[in-house]
Amino acid sequence: MNGELVGTWTVERGTHVFRYEAAWKKSSRCRSLSLSLPLTGAKEIKGDLVRNYFDNLLPDSEKIRQRLGRRFKTPTAEVFDLLEAIGRDCVGAVQLLPPGESPEDWKRVECEHLSEQDIVDLLQAVPSELTPEGMEDDDLFRISMAGAQEKTALTRWQGAWCRPHGATPSTHIFKLPLGLIGGSRRVDASDSVQNEWLCAKILEALGLPMASTSMETFGEQTVLIVERFDREWQDDGTWIARLPQEDFCQALGFAPSQKYEAEGGPGMAKCLQLLQGSRDKDDPAFFLLTQLTFFLLAATDGHAKNFSIYLEQGDHYRMTPLHDVLSMWPYFGDAPSQFKRHRAGLAMTLRSKNPHKYFHTIEARHWRQLALKNGGPAVWEAMQALVEGVDDALHEVQTQLPPNFPERTWTAISTGMKSEANRFMSEAEGLPPA
Template identity: 35%
Template sequence: MTPRELQVWWDARLVGTLSQQDGRLGFVYAAPWLESATARPLSMSLPLRAEIFDDRAARPFFAGLLPEGAMRASIARMLHISARNDFALLDRLGGECAGAVTLLEPGQTPAEEATFTRDGGEGGEEGERVRWLDDAALLQLMEELPRRPLLAGEAGVRLSLAGAQDKLPVVVWEGRIGLPLHGTASTHILKPAIAGVEGSVCNEWFCMTLAARLKLHTAAVQVHRVAGRALLLVTRYDRQRLANGTIHRLHQEDFCQALGVPPEYKYQNEGGPDAAQCFSLLRQATRPSAPHLLALLDAMLFNALLGNHDAHAKNFSLLYAAQGAVLAPLYDVLCTAVYPELTDRMAMKIGGRYVFEDVMPRHWERFATASGLSAAQLKKRLATLAARLPVLAETLVAETIQQGETHAILTPILEELHRRCALTRARLERGA
């Protein structure tokens, strides 16, 4: 059977070729890329080499670019392809992915970076690279998303994002929102409310804003209202807006991709990465590592105290900046503990325990030891965050109410945060 091929581009440079033969993927770097003095690996799990990477090595990175779960199955049904066919999905969706990756058929080349003018138009090709949306058109797209995730199959649209939640990459420029077409880089991600998860937009906005108040490095978020409907608008940290109006892609990969773990195994209880592996990855990828290790620790402590049980390895990423790899800003933070229908098990263990209420000081010590951290310093930082978070959260809720943006979900989030922080402080004090 003749192999099918897609060329893999990093910005405007050809990195290599992704192939499929007998249902299995293969990836090989292009010789000119390997010979270049500026060549970098596409992934920590795909080091530079001339030999081909087989399915087992290649699949985690490339499958990690695709949507997951019911969203993936829905797209596959709509496009009349198998939900297990990573190659076919990348062929149809891989024009605008996370990071700097674009996948194209052999002979095609990526579109030039779009340059936007002050009035929101695209320089030289007005209307061809972005479909600007008024409120009615935007609402219509939001209504279509559950039936047609990522607008798969629409002419000129090849968009892919990991995760199982409905979302849409968009271009935001001078107050206007548009749909990127023909390989144009998006600048933001628009997330509607999650079906069956009450107040998810307000919940994620609050949690992300609270993280920023705590001085954690987070993706910028805001609530965007259209005809009374709340949407979460997230600024993409893997896009850079240059002074000349050009949107430039920055490469990134999540921790599962970097560790060579397929996306369906992202949870630790399914064989996915644990905290120790995440800290080890950062030590390997970043120089100097200390600030990134501390940032990851803060993020993990924050998720635990907040009640974000879905903080798995695909919700942490490496961002490849000019100075090298860095820990990407925090994203996808939601207090899941306030929803009784969602699991109370954390995505990663803390010292051998999945349930927060079972975590004692000795478990935090085990967590620190396994992760190569100082147990004393970890507990000191945990106590500090447990003391500061309730105060910051109370202030943020008061400001939200004053601005008229409040939602009923904030009350149980605040109660859960107070409870977890009080429990943690009491146990740390007894342990001391």
Template identity: 25%
Template sequence: MTEELEVRLHGEYLGLLRRAPRRSRENVILEDVTPTSTKVRLAESFALRAGRRPDTDLVSRFLGGYLPEGAQRRALASKRAIEPNDLFAFLREFGSSIAGALTFWGQATTEREPRYTPISPKLLRRELQRAIKEHDLGIRDDSRSMIAGFQPKLLVSRFGDSGWSLPHGGGHSTHILKPRLQSRPTRLVDEFYSHELARALGLATFASWLEGSGDGTYLAIERFDRRVHDETVELVHQEDAAQALSLGWADDDLKFQDPERPRDPRRPSAYRIAELTATLRGFEVVEQWVRQLLFRILIGDNDGHAKNVGILHLPGEDRLTDMYDAVPNLFQPERIQWNMALAIDGEFDRRRIDVERLQAEVASWRVLGASRVHDVIDDVLGSFRSALDDVSVPRGGSNGLREFFGRAVDRLRAGDEIGE
């Protein structure tokens, strides 16, 4: 009998997933597609029609985008004795709780009811250290959860003031905990500072905070694709721009624009993401993309690739998610190169970016008028400058980070290139 997984969206049956015969392990087939009543679109990269099998490659690229990357994916594969590129096996093993509102259930899955076990501060610290050492998201033998990304992290749940719990069976995490790394002791605080600035600019609404001390410090991040009602977790559907653009998932580099081949159709660009956002809700979402893109430039986030741009699917509405994983990576000593993940008017080097290039980039999208482009960029720069004055710098972050941000925004406002 052919092994298959039952696919559900917001708990409603959507179809059956099977391995693609005589194809690589990176491919799966979605069959028996049945409409749901959720009025939520499943994906930007392919359309689902009742009774019709969607394109195998498109389905596979979309679903593969929910898997972890790099060492995280290899570690989880090793834990369950599966191949790192075996998409079907990953969804079978960890598909009861991924980003968004899709769930995957196999015939052999016995524990489907949500269950949560409290975790003590001592055990939490140990699990965070294990997540660093083993890159395994702190999974247990009965864990069926995963999330995309490279960084060590732990998926946990929190209900009111009851403290942290680990989800089991059909349980869902509500928060992501990122542990402090000895190799980069200030990185966690720097990321939290960027969260504070993003909230001040209205680019993020999720809560985050620092807890613990020393090597036991961690950053707690509220998931914006989860809503908690008492002890019930509601899923909110999402995908990232790499999935929406149908980029390959097995090669971790495909989420970046290629400086050697900037027009490579297998890779993203600011323009391609702008085209995507224009299909969601017109000018408003495109302007939000401009704001997110400029914010990442201002803080020196060279990891603003397509997987770090999210799309939220709500009933009858599609829009960008809060900005996430915005980290000032370019504020590091002995930088080898200053390239951003996406080019601005053909320029990858952050030091060479100025307002003129920004305006030319956004104008090339042919969505916003010149005066509106000017106003949006000017508003972001002014709001960012005000946020630097209003938001306190957290203790324990990188020395001079606020000045690094301030120099960038002041030079752009003066009409200069950012420089070093």
């Protein structure tokens, strides 16, 4: 982490093993690599907890993993082999290097300015097994980012987009459009960049901390650019620190294949239990308000890997800003190439007296019961205030829409949100005082 050796990860007879360095335990910046891999306790940590932590650093998509394996000619597409090849710039502060090797010049910026054509070539190469001419085996591609979407990362430096070299970290993630989603249903999500940008602006307008996003076009390719909240400029912009963080799957010891509650992963109760230990006492309420906003946005992908915490000295922690929010409103309908709304729901089931997963079955009284159980009347009042602010938030965001913003995306999301907000407020009026 930021030039200091934290520990050693090995695979011994098929078992994943992690050992903390003695010097790290004495460091002024000491903290656990993960809440699931605590510093105190055994000399070494073995088994699935170790494997799961590192597995969560890789892209979720098996297709992307296989392609990375072919690109870097790894012996297998297993976690250790892939991260040995691409683990030099991971999410959070982790850098994975061979034994005996340390990051050089990590307290300075080493970057190469890219032309627009360079970036066009780079983006075209992201979903392929090839790298642009002249960029073979470059640091640029030895970057590991979790998630299911095609993406790459660059560094913003001296007013230009740059290719980071050596120990210099990336500062921004470039996300490409999803294209067709939904398996055999083949739903057109080619507007996913605009959709995710719009969701981010709506969340910001509603007062929820959100990763800073922008849209930019290179050649004919529009991408979503997300400023990394796990990076921070230091000493008047002379170097970039990596901020330790992990997603909820890592913190709770789950494999990435369990990111959804329906697949055995964490639900709201497990996440709220984690956040009871947060240094920020408002984090549990923030989490619940986020779930309510997902309901209004018809955002179905709020799984455990899309929530993260900063890891601070002494194993204190707090939630990071939100990221990766996509509304399904533009993709609902009765056509074969659309999703059925009555079958869509939250990634984490809302449990009041009974479980409620599907959007159309969730009512204001269920949110009230959830709020009163997890924070009391103040959380319920915050929920009502958030919903009452939807119209103003949408009006604010509408003034920020760039020219040629897709009408379908704006109309579907804004109309859908208003409809659900009105339903919520109508139902809430008939409820007894908290």
